[in-house]
Amino acid sequence: MKFISRRKFVAAVPVSLSLIGSQELLAGKESESPVTLTLRHWVDTLFPGDDFSPGAGALGVHLQILEKADAIPEYGRLIVSGTGWANGMAAVKGISSFAALTELQRVEVVAEAESQGPKSGPGYFFVHTLQDATNFYYGHRESWAGLGIANPPQPLGYPDFEKAPA
Amino acid sequence: MKAGSHEVVIIGSGAGGGAAAYGLAMKGVKVLVLEAGPKFDPFSDYNLSDESWEKTGFPGKAGSTGRQTFAPMQELDPARGTLLSWSAAGGRKNQTEQRLPFKYFHVRGVGGSTLAFTGEAHRLHPESMQMQSRFGVAADWPVDYATLEPFYSEAERVIGVAGPGDQGARYRSEPFPLPAHPLSYGSQKLAAGAESVGMKWEANSRAALSRPYEGRPDCNYCGNCNRGCPRTDKGSVDVTFLHKAVASGFCEVRSGVTVTRIEAGENDRVKGVHLVDAAGGEHFLSTPELIVSCGAVETPRLLLNSANSHAPEGLANESGQVGKNFMETLFWTGTGLHPDPVGSYRGLPADSISWDFNAPDAIEGVVGGCRFNAGVWESEMNGPIAYAQRIVGGWGVKHKKAMRDVFGRALTVGAIGESLPNPRSFIDLDPDQVDGNGMPLARIHSHLDKSELDRLEFMAAKSREILKAAGAGELVEEYGAYDFFSSTHVFGTCRMGIDPEASAVDSFGKSHRWKNLAVLDASVFPSSGGGESPSLTIEALALRNSAGIY
Numbered sequence: 009m010k011f012i013s014r015r016k017f018v019a020a021v022p023v024s025l026s027l028i029g030s031q032e033l034l035a036g037k038e039s040e041s042p043v044t045l046t047l048r049h050w051v052d053t054l055f056p057g058d059d060f061s062p063g064a065g066a067l068g069v070h071l072q073i074l075e076k077a078d079a080i081p082e083y084g085r086l087i088v089s090g091t092g093w094a095n096g097m098a099a100v101k102g103i104s105s106f107a108a109l110t111e112l113q114r115v116e117v118v119a120e121a122e123s124q125g126p127k128s129g130p131g132y133f134f135v136h137t138l139q140d141a142t143n144f145y146y147g148h149r150e151s152w153a154g155l156g157i158a159n160p161p162q163p164l165g166y167p168d169f170e171k172a173p174a
Numbered sequence: 175m176k177a178g179s180h181e182v183v184i185i186g187s188g189a190g191g192g193a194a195a196y197g198l199a200m201k202g203v204k205v206l207v208l209e210a211g212p213k214f215d216p217f218s219d220y221n222l223s224d225e226s227w228e229k230t231g232f233p234g235k236a237g238s239t240g241r242q243t244f245a246p247m248q249e250l251d252p253a254r255g256t257l258l259s260w261s262a263a264g265g266r267k268n269q270t271e272q273r274l275p276f277k278y279f280h281v282r283g284v285g286g287s288t289l290a291f292t293g294e295a296h297r298l299h300p301e302s303m304q305m306q307s308r309f310g311v312a313a314d315w316p317v318d319y320a321t322l323e324p325f326y327s328e329a330e331r332v333i334g335v336a337g338p339g340d341q342g343a344r345y346r347s348e349p350f351p352l353p354a355h356p357l358s359y360g361s362q363k364l365a366a367g368a369e370s371v372g373m374k375w376e377a378n379s380r381a382a383l384s385r386p387y388e389g390r391p392d393c394n395y396c397g398n399c400n401r402g403c404p405r406t407d408k409g410s411v412d413v414t415f416l417h418k419a420v421a422s423g424f425c426e427v428r429s430g431v432t433v434t435r436i437e438a439g440e441n442d443r444v445k446g447v448h449l450v451d452a453a454g455g456e457h458f459l460s461t462p463e464l465i466v467s468c469g470a471v472e473t474p475r476l477l478l479n480s481a482n483s484h485a486p487e488g489l490a491n492e493s494g495q496v497g498k499n500f501m502e503t504l505f506w507t508g509t510g511l512h513p514d515p516v517g518s519y520r521g522l523p524a525d526s527i528s529w530d531f532n533a534p535d536a537i538e539g540v541v542g543g544c545r546f547n548a549g550v551w552e553s554e555m556n557g558p559i560a561y562a563q564r565i566v567g568g569w570g571v572k573h574k575k576a577m578r579d580v581f582g583r584a585l586t587v588g589a590i591g592e593s594l595p596n597p598r599s600f601i602d603l604d605p606d607q608v609d610g611n612g613m614p615l616a617r618i619h620s621h622l623d624k625s626e627l628d629r630l631e632f633m634a635a636k637s638r639e640i641l642k643a644a645g646a647g648e649l650v651e652e653y654g655a656y657d658f659f660s661s662t663h664v665f666g667t668c669r670m671g672i673d674p675e676a677s678a679v680d681s682f683g684k685s686h687r688w689k690n691l692a693v694l695d696a697s698v699f700p701s702s703g704g705g706e707s708p709s710l711t712i713e714a715l716a717l718r719n720s721a722g723i724y
């Protein structure tokens with residue numbers, strides 16, 4: 009892959025997220041912009057659903073990221089560039105979009121972004137979305153299934169604290 | 175209390191100011207406490223019942239965070255590589271070759287930093303109060319343990335401290351008010367490990383209720399004291415000393431009031447304070463007696479900012495000691511993974527401790543002691559976000575499987591050691607940066623001498639030994655004071671002593687010169703102790719000294 013610096017990667021997109029429909033999505037409209045669709049599948053690849061817990065997309069993690077990006081124009085541009093890059097990678101595989109890839113193919117694309125390192129545009133996109141998706145994903149109690157916790161620390165506390173976990 | 179009827183003004187409402195207010199109010203002295211930060215409501219401000227609890231630390235309410243600056247810190251020494259901070263998921267935490275400032279943990283609010291403290295309730299080791307005469311370092315305390323002992327007991331009763339029957343050198347005139355907390359399952363693992371390498375590992379004395387006490391409920395072991403206790407079982411100053419002081423009718427607390435300068439006048443007396451109220455209005459408040467209790471960074475800042483023609487070098491700074499002798503939190507935390515599920519996020523933070531190396535001569539070849547404690551909660555390794563970001567890392571199916579394998583298996587040994595003063599650690603006024611009121615900020619200069627680094631190496635090595643013996647030898651994170659300044663406990667910048675040439679205040683915290691000015695906080699500590707948390711000693715000193723002031 010040709011290396012694209014993160015500065016060029018972000019600067020290539022002069023639009024803010026508000027111009028691409030995120031506001032409408034955040035307001036609950038059903039139509040999903042291409043950026044939002046791609047980001048939903050991106051975070052679902054980072055935190056996929058399984059027998060225990062739903063994926064990040066089902067919990068709305070992509071919308072939380074877009075909401076955060078609404079207040080940080082550069083982050084919004086990064087997301088537009090990053091999702092565009094992911095769709096471009098799909099096109100290389102002859103598929104119309106990142107969302108249309110198989111799960112295995114999406115994993116390959118995310119792994120490619122990670123492998124390019126944080127000084128590259130795709131790597132920078134990967135690092136930031138992973139960090140935020142981690143924060144948002146585990147901020148949903150549905151994601152805790154299988155970890156041994158079911159509730160926040162209060163109001164119940166942990167009355168079984170002296171014993172081996174069940 | 176009627177406006178203007180106060181007999182004593184106290185600046186700051188943390189451990190020192192709160193306990194002094196209590197001590198004076200209980201004697202019927204009319205006290206006005208001025209607090210720069212806001213009042214926190216434990217029942218609504220602390221976010222531990224929400225699923226997003228882990229994303230927020232102690233709440234950053236408007237006005238609750240002060241600002242300080244840092245002078246450049248020392249170069250890192252390649253020979254001390256075992257002291258670098260790192261995590262399994264993130265690698266080396268400090269990517270530079272220089273020690274970096276992370277944070278001075280200081281809460282501006284009614285109750286001060288006790289709002290966010292763990293709540294260890296420690297008495298100083300008696301031998302750690304004579305460091306100059308015994309070892310030629312720091313300075314001797316002008317009061318001894320026997321003098322403080324009744325005030326330690328009084329502070330413990332006010333708080334409702336829970337502790338074990340015996341703490342060795344820290345002799346007691348009465349039992350702790352409440353029985354010690356049981357050890358969590360994770361701490362039981364650490365205890366077994368420590369005992370297998372010949373260490374005594376025992377219940378810690380804690381400002382957290384093991385039984386309902388004076389209308390407050392007992393702890394339910396949620397493990398998040400540092401994020402603010404929504405039950406009020408933690409003995410922060412707002413729900414203990416200040417609550418009782420205000421209830422007496424002799425104490426008023428005004429929040430959102432920033433004192434910018436103290437006005438020194440003639441006849442070696444201070445006239446009052448210049449303040450900015452919550453609405454931004456500037457006022458002058460006169461007072462017969464003034465107590466400064468802003469902590470070892472902000473107290474010297476206020477005194478130095480109060481220089482005038484009567485006190486050209488800063489208030490109470492005739493000895494030149496204001497801001498000097500800065501001592502910090504010399505800390506180490508090591509985290510390893512136990513092979514079995516432990517559920518280590520459950521329990522009371524720092525529920526257990528080893529005092530084996532706490533005496534000032536307990537570590538071979540190094541002057542100054544340390545202590546070790548169960549530390550998984552204080553290192554905030556008690557929620558899924560922390561595990562994901564600091565231990566597991568990665569993404570995808572593999573990440574989720576690893577989270578399920580690892581979550582709740584982290585065991586952490588924390589250690590805090592003696593911090594000895596040195597000429598390169600001090601507080602001064604930043605010549606370039608001011609706060610919103612135009613007053614220069616405090617600038618923190620921190621330097622770790624060889625003795626601190628040697629002590630830190632001992633602490634790191636012993637922590638690894640304990641973790642390995644506990645079955646958690648697979649280390650996943652280490653973090654320490656070598657490459658980051660990160661302090662909760664700070665001391666020494668208005669040293670108390672008998673000699674006016676070598677100390678800022680006397681044995682009662684009173685200025686040697688200014689007849690109606692006292693300092694009651696950890697600024698007055700001549701030495702830091704061997705890793706004890708200082709709040710109980712600050713409170714005991716404040717109770718004893720406020721009795722001597724009025």
